[in-house]
Amino acid sequence: MPKASKSGILPWLYIFLSALLLTANQSAFGAEKSEKIGFTLSTDKEVYLAGEPIKITFEAFNNSGKEITLYFNASQRYDFIIKDPEGKEAWQWSSDKVFAQVLGTEALLRGKPIRYSEVFTGTLKPGIYKITGVLTDRDNTFWGGIKIQVLERK
Amino acid sequence: MVNRVLIILFLILPFWVGIFLPVNSSGQPIPGRFIVVLKDDVPSPDNASLDMAARNTFIRGHVYRNALKGFSASLTQENLSALIKDPRVKFIEPDLVVHAAAQTIPTGVNRQKAYTQRQRNAAAQTIPTGVNRIDADLSPTARINGVDERVNIDIAVIDTGVSRYHPDLNFYRGITISGAGKSGGNDDNGHGSHVAGTAAAKDNGTGVAGVAPGARLWSVKVLNRSGSGTISGVIAGIDYVTQHSNEIDVANMSLGTTGKSSALRAAIQKSAAKGVVYVVSAGNSAKDVYGNDGIFDTSDDFIPAAYPEVITVSAIADSDGQSGALGGPTGWGPDDTFAGFSNYGARIDLAAPGVAILSTWKGTGYNTISGTSMAAPHVTGTAALYIAINGKPTDMSGVEAVRQGLIIRGMPQTGLDGFSGDPDTYPEPLVNAESL
Numbered sequence: 001m002p003k004a005s006k007s008g009i010l011p012w013l014y015i016f017l018s019a020l021l022l023t024a025n026q027s028a029f030g031a032e033k034s035e036k037i038g039f040t041l042s043t044d045k046e047v048y049l050a051g052e053p054i055k056i057t058f059e060a061f062n063n064s065g066k067e068i069t070l071y072f073n074a075s076q077r078y079d080f081i082i083k084d085p086e087g088k089e090a091w092q093w094s095s096d097k098v099f100a101q102v103l104g105t106e107a108l109l110r111g112k113p114i115r116y117s118e119v120f121t122g123t124l125k126p127g128i129y130k131i132t133g134v135l136t137d138r139d140n141t142f143w144g145g146i147k148i149q150v151l152e153r154k
Numbered sequence: 155m156v157n158r159v160l161i162i163l164f165l166i167l168p169f170w171v172g173i174f175l176p177v178n179s180s181g182q183p184i185p186g187r188f189i190v191v192l193k194d195d196v197p198s199p200d201n202a203s204l205d206m207a208a209r210n211t212f213i214r215g216h217v218y219r220n221a222l223k224g225f226s227a228s229l230t231q232e233n234l235s236a237l238i239k240d241p242r243v244k245f246i247e248p249d250l251v252v253h254a255a256a257q258t259i260p261t262g263v264n265r266q267k268a269y270t271q272r273q274r275n276a277a278a279q280t281i282p283t284g285v286n287r288i289d290a291d292l293s294p295t296a297r298i299n300g301v302d303e304r305v306n307i308d309i310a311v312i313d314t315g316v317s318r319y320h321p322d323l324n325f326y327r328g329i330t331i332s333g334a335g336k337s338g339g340n341d342d343n344g345h346g347s348h349v350a351g352t353a354a355a356k357d358n359g360t361g362v363a364g365v366a367p368g369a370r371l372w373s374v375k376v377l378n379r380s381g382s383g384t385i386s387g388v389i390a391g392i393d394y395v396t397q398h399s400n401e402i403d404v405a406n407m408s409l410g411t412t413g414k415s416s417a418l419r420a421a422i423q424k425s426a427a428k429g430v431v432y433v434v435s436a437g438n439s440a441k442d443v444y445g446n447d448g449i450f451d452t453s454d455d456f457i458p459a460a461y462p463e464v465i466t467v468s469a470i471a472d473s474d475g476q477s478g479a480l481g482g483p484t485g486w487g488p489d490d491t492f493a494g495f496s497n498y499g500a501r502i503d504l505a506a507p508g509v510a511i512l513s514t515w516k517g518t519g520y521n522t523i524s525g526t527s528m529a530a531p532h533v534t535g536t537a538a539l540y541i542a543i544n545g546k547p548t549d550m551s552g553v554e555a556v557r558q559g560l561i562i563r564g565m566p567q568t569g570l571d572g573f574s575g576d577p578d579t580y581p582e583p584l585v586n587a588e589s590l
Binding site for chain 1: 385408
C-alpha cells in the first residue's frame with residue numbers, strides 16, 4: 001500500500017471529489033404544501049460541474065378533493081429563476097421570451113399533477129445557487145426554491 | 155356478414171339523415187359556396203380539382219369520387235367564370251344550407267341596427283360581436299354581405315401560425331421561424347388563427363366574418379404550440395415581414411413580455427420605416443404599459459406595446475356588439491367598459507373588443523377566447539380597410555398618418571358609442587371601422 005505523501009495528495013483529493021460527485025448524483029428536491037395546491041421542484045442532480053446542463057422540473061398537484069382551475073393572464077404558465085450565492089439573478093427562463101396575450105386556464109385534477117420542465121444550458125461559476133419555480137397564474141403562486149452546487153470543471 | 159351490415163346501413167341511412175336534419179334547415183344557398191360537378195370521363199377528381207384550385211386560387215372543400223365526380227368550394231365570381239369555361243366541368247350549382255346549428259347569429263347581434271338587405275344576405279354566417287361593435291359590418295370597404303369579395307390588402311400575423319386549410323381564412327404565404335414548431339406557418343396552437351379570423355375571416359356566408367374580409371394572410375410563425383417564443387424569433391419574423399414590405403401592409407403582434415430590448419425596437423423601427431403598420435396588444439396584466447415607474451424605456455415596460463412606432467391596443471368588454479351598455483355583464487366587467495385585465499396608460503392608441511371574442515381556430519375550428527390579443531386584430535383589420543381606401547404607406551410618416559387617421563376617426567370614450575372605466579387619464583377612443 002503506497003504511503004501518503006505531499007505529492008500524493010492530489011490523487012486522494014481526486015478520489016474525494018469523485019466520491020462527493022457520486023453521492024451527489026441525486027436530484028435536489030423540495031416540496032411545499034398549501035391548503036389546496038402542493039408544489040415540488042427538483043433538479044436531475046444536486047451537484048454539477050460548471051457548464052453541465054441543469055434540468056429543472058416543477059410540479060403542481062391538487063391537495064383538495066375538488067378540481068382546481070388555475071387562471072393565467074397570458075400563454076406563460078411557469079418560470080424558473082436561478083440566483084447566485086450573493087442572491088443576484090443568474091438566469092431567468094422567461095427573460096428572452098414573449099407570450100401570446102390571451103387569457104387561459106388549466107385544470108388541476110387530483111392525482112394528475114401539472115409538470116413543467118426546462119434545461120439550463122449556460123455556464124455558472126462555482127458556488128451554491130438557489131433555484132426557484134414560479135407558477136405564473138393570476139395569484140402568482142410562488143415556491144421558495146432549492147439549492148444546487150456548481151463545481152469548477154478541471 | 156359485413157356486407158349484410160353495410161346493406162342494412164345503406165338502407166336505413168337516408169332515414170337517419172332525415173332525422174338529424176334540422177327542421178328549420180332552409181335549403182337556402184350559402185353565398186359563395188358551390189358544388190362543381192365534373193364530366194364522367196375525368197379520370198381523377200382529386201387531380202382535376204387540385205389543378206383547378208391551383209389555377210384559380212381557391213380552396214377545395216369535399217372531393218366527390220364515387221356518387222359523382224366533383225368537389226365543393228368557396229368561389230368568387232371570377233372563379234366561377236373561369237370554371238364554367240373549363241372543359242372538364244359538367245355543371246356548377248350553389249351549395250345549400252343543411253346544418254343550421256353552425257350558422258346562428260348570437261342574440262343581440264344587429265339588434266339595434268336596421269336590418270338591411272345586405273345583412274339579410276349575411277345571416278348565414280355569424281358576425282362576431284366585436285366586428286359588429288366597431289361597425290365593420292357597416293363599412294362600405296369591408297362590404298360584409300355574405301359574398302366572398304375580398305379586401306385587397308396583405309396582413310402579416312406574427313403569432314403561433316395561421317391554419318393553412320381553414321375555409322374561412324385566405325392563407326396566402328407562411329413561414330415558420332426556427333424553433334416555433336409546425337412548418338410552413340401552419341398553426342398548432344389556435345391563437346394565431348383566431349387573430350387572423352378577427353382581422354380577416356372571409357365574408358363567404360359561413361363561419362364568421364372578419365373586419366377586413368378575405369384579406370391575404372401571411373403567417374409568420376414565431377410562437378410554439380404553447381404560445382411562447384423568443385424575442386430573437388420575433389425579430390426574425392419582423393425581418394421576414396420587412397423583406398416583403400412592398401407587399402405586406404399591416405402586421406399584427408398579439409404578443410409581448412415585460413423587459414427591454416433595443417434589438418426588437420430597432421427591427422420594428424426599420425420595418426415601419428418601410429411602410430409596414432404594426433398593431434400590438436397592450437398586455438393582460440392590468441398595469442400601465444410603461445410599468446410601475448410609468449417611464450418609457452425601462453426594464454418594467456411591456457414590449458413591444460410600449461414602443462412609439464406601433465399602434466397599441468387596449469381591450470374593452472362588450473357582450474352584445476352594440477353601444478349603450480345594454481348588454482349583459484361579462485366575466486371582465488359590465489357591457490361597454492374597459493376590460494378588467496387590460497393594460498392601460500399613456501402609450502395606448504386605441505381600444506377594441508377583447509372579451510369573449512368568437513373567431514377561427516386551428517384546423518377548421520372556431521373558438522371564443524379573451525385577451526388584448528383579441529382586441530389588436532380588430533384594429534389590424536381596420537388599418538387594412540384604411541389602407542385599402544387611402545393607399546399603402548411607404549415610410550414612417552405614412553405609418554404615423556394611419557395611426558392618427560384611426561385615432562381621429564375613433565369613437566370617443568365619452569360619446570354615445572364609447573365606453574367607461576378606463577383606469578387612466580388618457581382617453582383612447584374605440585376603433586371605428588365604418589367611418590374611414
